[in-house]
Amino acid sequence: MTLIKLPEPDQGVIARRDVIVKDLERLVGADVIISDEDGRRAYDTDALTAYTRMPLAVALPRSTDEVATILAYCRDNGIKVVARGAGTSLCGGALPAEDAIVISVSKMSRVLEIDYANRTARVEAGITNLAISGAVAKDGFFYAPDPSSQLACTLAGNLAMNSGGAHCLKYGVTTNNVLGLKIVLMTGEVVEIGGAHLDSEGYDLLGLVVGSEGQFGIVTEATVRILRCAEGARPMLLGFGSSEAAGRCVSAIIASGIIPVAIEFMDKPAIHVCESFAKAGYPLDVEALLIVEVEGSEAEITALLNRIAEIARPYRPETILVSSGADQSAKIWKGRKAAFGAIGRISDYYCMDGTIPLGRLPEVLVAIARICATHGLKVANIFHAGDGNLHPLILYDANDAAQAIRAEEAGAEILKLCVEVGGCLTGEHGVGIEKRDLMTVQFSETDLALQMRIKTVFDPEWLLNPAKVFPLEAPRPLAA
Amino acid sequence: MTLIKLPEPDQGVIARRDVIVKDLERLVGADVIISDEDGRRAYDTDALTAYTRMPLAVALPRSTDEVATILAYCRDNGIKVVARGAGTSLCGGALPAEDAIVISVSKMSRVLEIDYANRTARVEAGITNLAISGAVAKDGFFYAPDPSSQLACTLAGNLAMNSGGAHCLKYGVTTNNVLGLKIVLMTGEVVEIGGAHLDSEGYDLLGLVVGSEGQFGIVTEATVRILRCAEGARPMLLGFGSSEAAGRCVSAIIASGIIPVAIEFMDKPAIHVCESFAKAGYPLDVEALLIVEVEGSEAEITALLNRIAEIARPYRPETILVSSGADQSAKIWKGRKAAFGAIGRISDYYCMDGTIPLGRLPEVLVAIARICATHGLKVANIFHAGDGNLHPLILYDANDAAQAIRAEEAGAEILKLCVEVGGCLTGEHGVGIEKRDLMTVQFSETDLALQMRIKTVFDPEWLLNPAKVFPLEAPRPLAA
Numbered sequence: 001m002t003l004i005k006l007p008e009p010d011q012g013v014i015a016r017r018d019v020i021v022k023d024l025e026r027l028v029g030a031d032v033i034i035s036d037e038d039g040r041r042a043y044d045t046d047a048l049t050a051y052t053r054m055p056l057a058v059a060l061p062r063s064t065d066e067v068a069t070i071l072a073y074c075r076d077n078g079i080k081v082v083a084r085g086a087g088t089s090l091c092g093g094a095l096p097a098e099d100a101i102v103i104s105v106s107k108m109s110r111v112l113e114i115d116y117a118n119r120t121a122r123v124e125a126g127i128t129n130l131a132i133s134g135a136v137a138k139d140g141f142f143y144a145p146d147p148s149s150q151l152a153c154t155l156a157g158n159l160a161m162n163s164g165g166a167h168c169l170k171y172g173v174t175t176n177n178v179l180g181l182k183i184v185l186m187t188g189e190v191v192e193i194g195g196a197h198l199d200s201e202g203y204d205l206l207g208l209v210v211g212s213e214g215q216f217g218i219v220t221e222a223t224v225r226i227l228r229c230a231e232g233a234r235p236m237l238l239g240f241g242s243s244e245a246a247g248r249c250v251s252a253i254i255a256s257g258i259i260p261v262a263i264e265f266m267d268k269p270a271i272h273v274c275e276s277f278a279k280a281g282y283p284l285d286v287e288a289l290l291i292v293e294v295e296g297s298e299a300e301i302t303a304l305l306n307r308i309a310e311i312a313r314p315y316r317p318e319t320i321l322v323s324s325g326a327d328q329s330a331k332i333w334k335g336r337k338a339a340f341g342a343i344g345r346i347s348d349y350y351c352m353d354g355t356i357p358l359g360r361l362p363e364v365l366v367a368i369a370r371i372c373a374t375h376g377l378k379v380a381n382i383f384h385a386g387d388g389n390l391h392p393l394i395l396y397d398a399n400d401a402a403q404a405i406r407a408e409e410a411g412a413e414i415l416k417l418c419v420e421v422g423g424c425l426t427g428e429h430g431v432g433i434e435k436r437d438l439m440t441v442q443f444s445e446t447d448l449a450l451q452m453r454i455k456t457v458f459d460p461e462w463l464l465n466p467a468k469v470f471p472l473e474a475p476r477p478l479a480a
Numbered sequence: 481m482t483l484i485k486l487p488e489p490d491q492g493v494i495a496r497r498d499v500i501v502k503d504l505e506r507l508v509g510a511d512v513i514i515s516d517e518d519g520r521r522a523y524d525t526d527a528l529t530a531y532t533r534m535p536l537a538v539a540l541p542r543s544t545d546e547v548a549t550i551l552a553y554c555r556d557n558g559i560k561v562v563a564r565g566a567g568t569s570l571c572g573g574a575l576p577a578e579d580a581i582v583i584s585v586s587k588m589s590r591v592l593e594i595d596y597a598n599r600t601a602r603v604e605a606g607i608t609n610l611a612i613s614g615a616v617a618k619d620g621f622f623y624a625p626d627p628s629s630q631l632a633c634t635l636a637g638n639l640a641m642n643s644g645g646a647h648c649l650k651y652g653v654t655t656n657n658v659l660g661l662k663i664v665l666m667t668g669e670v671v672e673i674g675g676a677h678l679d680s681e682g683y684d685l686l687g688l689v690v691g692s693e694g695q696f697g698i699v700t701e702a703t704v705r706i707l708r709c710a711e712g713a714r715p716m717l718l719g720f721g722s723s724e725a726a727g728r729c730v731s732a733i734i735a736s737g738i739i740p741v742a743i744e745f746m747d748k749p750a751i752h753v754c755e756s757f758a759k760a761g762y763p764l765d766v767e768a769l770l771i772v773e774v775e776g777s778e779a780e781i782t783a784l785l786n787r788i789a790e791i792a793r794p795y796r797p798e799t800i801l802v803s804s805g806a807d808q809s810a811k812i813w814k815g816r817k818a819a820f821g822a823i824g825r826i827s828d829y830y831c832m833d834g835t836i837p838l839g840r841l842p843e844v845l846v847a848i849a850r851i852c853a854t855h856g857l858k859v860a861n862i863f864h865a866g867d868g869n870l871h872p873l874i875l876y877d878a879n880d881a882a883q884a885i886r887a888e889e890a891g892a893e894i895l896k897l898c899v900e901v902g903g904c905l906t907g908e909h910g911v912g913i914e915k916r917d918l919m920t921v922q923f924s925e926t927d928l929a930l931q932m933r934i935k936t937v938f939d940p941e942w943l944l945n946p947a948k949v950f951p952l953e954a955p956r957p958l959a960a
Contacts, residue, residue, distance in 0.1 A: 117731050117839030140737075162684075175684065176656070189926050196837045196902050202911075202923060203931050204642075204655065207687025228737025251597050257620075257708025300780070357676045359597030422676050431682075443682060446669050451683050453937040457930065 003408045004433050006053065007467050009098035013079060014056065020079060021057050024101075027073055028066045034058040043084065043102050047149075048092040048434060050398070055082065055096035059103045064182060064190060064220040070103060071218065072188025080466045081186075083214035085126065085157030088149045090351050091432030093161060093213055097466055103218060105156045111135045112221070120179060120196045122223045125156035129163075132224060141226040144171035147428065148337050159219050162211030164428035166262040166336065167293075169386035171227065173428065175210040180223035183209060183216070186459045196223050208454070213430050214465035216458035230295035233261060235332050236305050238312050239286030239319030243267055243369075243381070246288035247362035249315040250385045253292070254358055256311055258304060263386030264291040264336050267365075270343065270382040270393075277342035278335030281328065283319040290385065291336055339382045340393070348398040349380070350407045351391055353429035354418030358388040367417055368392050375410040377403070389427035390418070416441050431469045439471055453477045483888045484913050486533065487947050489578035493559060494536065500559060501537050504581075507553060508546045514538040523564065523582050527629075528572040528914060530878070535562065535576035539583045544662060544670060544700040550583060551698065552668025560946045561666075563694035565606065565637030568629045570831050571912030573641060573693055577946055583698060585636045591615045592701070600659060600676045602703045605636035609643075612704060621706040624651035627908065628817050639699050642691030644908035646742040646816065647773075649866035651707065653908060655690040660703035663689060663696070666939045676703050688934070693910050694945035696938035710775035713741060715812050716785050718792050719766030719799030723747055723849075723861070726768035727842035729795040730865045733772070734838055736791055738784060743866030744771040744816050747845075750823070750862040750873075757822035758815030761808065763799040770865065771816055819862045820873070828878040829860070830887045831871055833909035834898030838868040847897055848872050855890040857883070869907035870898070896921050911949045919951055933957045 013020075021035040034040060035057045045052040056079070061067045074081050080100035087094050087104075096102050105126035113122040114136060121143070123132060129150040132143035146165035147153055157163070159181070164173040171177065180194035194206040209216055240246040250263055266274065266282075266289045275282040282289055294304040309320050323329040335342075343349055356364050365381065372379040372394060383391035392414055396407040415425050415438055425435050425442050439448060452470055455462070456477045493500075501515040514520060515537045525532040536559070541547045554561050560580035567574050567584075576582050585606035593602040594616060601623070603612060609630040612623035626645035627633055637643070639661070644653040651657065660674035674686040689696055720726040730743055746754065746762075746769045755762040762769055774784040789800055803809040815822075823829055836844050845861065852859040852874060863871035872894055876887040895905050895918055905915050905922050919928060932950055935942070936957045 115837075115839065117735055118837045119734065120837075175687070185926075185930075191924070191927055191930065193927075195904070202919070202927070203934060204684075204687040204691055205931070205934075207655070207684040208934075211684050254599065255597050297783075303777075357595075357598045357600075359595065424675070439682070444671070446665075447671055447673075447682070450665075450671065450937065451685070454683060454685075454688075454934060457933040457937060 003405060004051070004437065005472065006051070006097070006433070007472060013099040017056055020077070023073060024057065024059065024070060027069050028059070028061060032060055032062065032066060034060065043087070043096060043104070046087040046089040046092060046094040048090055048095065048432070051092050051095050051433065053096045053098055055102040056099055057101050059101055060107045061103065061105070062107050064184060067103065067105070067184045067218050067220055068188040068190055070101070071184055071186055074101060075186050075188070075461070075463060078461065078463070080463045082465055083156070083160070083218045085154030085160070086128070086152045088153040088157060089161065089432060090353065090429045091426070091434035093430045093432035093468060094157070095433055100466060105218065105220060106154060108220060115196065116141070118196050119226050120223050121226050122221065123155060124221055125159065125219045126154050129153050129155060129158055136226050140229050142229055143224055144168070144177050144227055145174050148340060155222055155224070156219055159210050159222065160212065160214050161428060161430040164384065164389060166264055166384060169263060169384065170259050170261045175207055177225045178206065178210060178222055179225060181206060181209060181219050182221035183219045185217045186461070186464055194223070213432065213469050215455050215469055216464065231297050232301060233293055233295035233329070234301050234305065234323050235291050235293040235329055236308065236323065237282065237319060237321040237332065238290040238292060238317045239283040240288045240315060240317055241286065243288040243365040244362040245315040246290055247365050247385070249290065249312050250361055251359055252311050252315070253308060254386065258308065260292050260294045260308070260386060262291065262293045262384070265289070265381065265383055265385035266336070266339070267381040269378065269380040270339060273342045273346060273380065274335040274339050277338055278331055280331040280335035281321070282335060286318050291332060336382070343380055343393055347395040349393040349395050350411050351393050352411050352414050353427050354390050354415050354423055354425060355427040356388045356390065356418050356421050356423035360421040361385065361388065364390070364417065364421060368414055371410050371413045371417070375406045377407060377410055388423065412438060433468055436469060437471050439469070448474055449477070483885060484531070484917065485952065486531070486577070486913070487952060493579040497536055500557070503553065504537065504539065504550060507549050508539070508541060512540055512542065512546060514540065523567070523576060523584070526567040526569040526572060526574040528570055528575065528912070531572055531575050531913065533576045533578055535582040536579055537581050539581055540587045541583065541585070542587050544664060547583065547585070547664045547698050547700050548668040548670055550581070551664055551666055554581060555666050555668070555941070555943060558941065558943070560943045562945055563636070563640070563698045565634030565640070566608065566632045568633040568637060569641065569912060570833065570909045571906070571914035573910045573912035573948060575913055580946060585698065585700060586634060588700060595676065596621070598676050599706050600703050601706050602701065603635060604701055605639065605699045606634050609633050609635060609638055616706050620709050622709055623704055624648070624657050624707055625654050628820060635702055635704070636699055639690050639702065640692070640694050641908060641910040644864065644867070644869060646744055646864060649743060649864065650739050650741045655687055657705045658686065658690060658702055659705060661686060661689060661699050662701035663699045665697045666941070666944055674703070693912065693949050695935050695949055696944065711777050712781060713773055713775035713809070714781050714785065714803050715771050715773040715809055716788065716803065717762065717799060717801040717812065718770040718772060718797045719763040720768045720795060720797055721766065723768040723845040724842045725795040726770055727845050727865070729770065729792050730841055731839055732791050732795070733788060734866065738787065740772050740774045740788070740866060742771065742773045742864070745769070745861065745863055745865035746819070747861040749858065749860040750819060753822045753826060753860065754815040754819050757818055758811055760811040760815035761801070762815060766798050771812060823860055823873055827875040829873040829875050830891050831873050832891050832894050833907050834870050834895050834903055834905060835907040836868045836870065836898050836901050836903035840901040841865065841868065844870070844897065844901060848894055851893045851897070852890050855886045857887060857890055868903065892918060913948055916949060917951050919949070928954055929957070
């Protein structure tokens, strides 16, 4: 995949590498800075592995103060910075640059405070997503957003990309579950935004910063909402003779007013791969499968699942299977959560991430199939159907350069389609380098200019996470 | 109340009034512009009636195009603009200025599109809050945020202030219920933000604009979420021997993980006034009353109310009364929703609006009583307890200038207290002129400078809604 252009690095900065490394070691300690080639190579890509760049150096700060010291130094010396969590970005959001320092917050992973009376937890941003729930699970609480990479990905990355997950249909995405942030600006100034209360004061900088993809500063701490675990939860499987029927069934469930915890969609290729991996009991003869999970008391769960089965009936489900207990539920979710990995074992894939108005789901599924067929490629669909967040996986052979380019072209067409039907370019994976050049499809010149002027407010010299999010050709607004 | 300073108007602009009015009449038609004194007087204040200013002229545009034409003209001629919905702002957010044009969107009140499959409605911003629910009620849907002024207040004002309401405990505030906006910038450019899908693309400009108090542009259209009405809902009354016990009970309900639709709090003075107005059956001998509403099926409602009664038991409720049916429920809510009006019949009052972390509620209630007593003033407390959004009403005599100033002083102390315990200055009423000078209590110089630089991105000449939100002394950043 070579469609995306990356800018030429600043050779002047690269020539000063030794001095810069020495300065940083003096400022924050040699153990915080990685400068040898092997050490840096571990940070040369993220989960969009087709693109790699060796960073100038890597910093692993242990405190907000150290982050502030490094950023102030970089600003004073005109050095670019790439913020990094666990490097699980699927859009190249954490791709380094040869003239940039990578600052990873992965060593800042402590739980600082748990407050059940206010239902909040204050944590360092390098904590993994799952570790937040882990810290409160014994008391029956959890942190809601659950990206598939939750075992590895950090809250810092979730904040940068406004990550979602299967269960966000009911509980919302990251921005709906964060109450406060501590962010270090490029000047080294530390700003606290929001706090342990609902509604943020002043402009909604909290909302603005969540999803800003490392363009505004480096978040080092966050206060997140924790929620009480439901009494119980149970998934059901609904298998259909066509993707269109499954799509119409999703719309009908949502239009009925029921809000399940999750409605996940898999088409036949995805079902087969996931079943062979997880032995979840997925039906193999259907064209499309929905996993619908509801929660509550036993009585509520039963009533809701019965009602959903009723709603599904006009779409002629070939399978209706309610999980028989905790074991089966775990297997059903294991298959879904491991889907990307399972598909990765049989083929290279390019994972798309667009959202659409839910009512357009059936026609969009048909169009995705057509687009991929036109490019001579197979596609597996597996995504959060309930909130209209699509993840078509375009299958291709990475050793075949022509095929790789066709995969990128098909992907771009799919995302343009999402915008055309009234949706958007990215649901939860972010823009990064991947969708940077598609931003002009979504946004007018006025829109983009406005966003870039806001970027300039936070980062007047455009040193933070360079060459991401905005088309390279768009004129950078100058600082005031 | 004269504590808040307003800037001297620009006499040069006032001198050009006749020319400006003629220009505007030529551009958008004479029937859109109000220029006579009687007509303008109807717009000289909002619900913070202690402050009045006669506007230069008033425009009542009928379309986005007309709004754009007026804004472009004002920008080209350096004329300030105050956006207005229904003028129900409690913080002076819509207070005019003698050198500013008021642009009210109240004539733009059409429902443009209702889409049940996507559960959205597209409306003009001048529609009243209640009219949105009215448009979809026949099909069993509603628009969730429900400020007490919902009969009169416009969505435009709700968007400006990020309004909440009694039922926002479960459904969130305005920002959680809006998916897309059309906003006219000061240049006359029209920008569309978000759309009929979850998660906004690019930076979260949608979140940024909601709650920006008319500082960024004029919103003319919005796509809002509509929700399916619950099967049923029922309130219960819980009366306690002290405000502290009631406060502790609220914390216990929330900490249990139950999310009622609403938990409203009234202290004794509020109970008596509201009961004499609404004959709702509120107990008159208790010190504090909670209205707790839950919704769902009959069985769910009964189970939840029983569980809440159990949770309340350690706080020794003197009254536990479950509504017997629709009539009684309506009366119970009528008392609460009419509270401000009912109190206004017996005294002038200054309505505060702060939020606190819920766990601090009991001690904050004690401190509010102490602050008001110190200033020799009575206070009635009536507010959204479930989400920690307080509305103490400080009672005073507006004809007694010294008392009026003491009321403002007590109010400022209460808001500082909210910030001190980790809360914030405003829950849903906004900053406007009222809390402008308290912003330095909440925000550091760095915070404020950042917010003001963002304001400059949208409105480089600072023509929109002047002298609101930011302390007058804070240096205005120049445009790039």
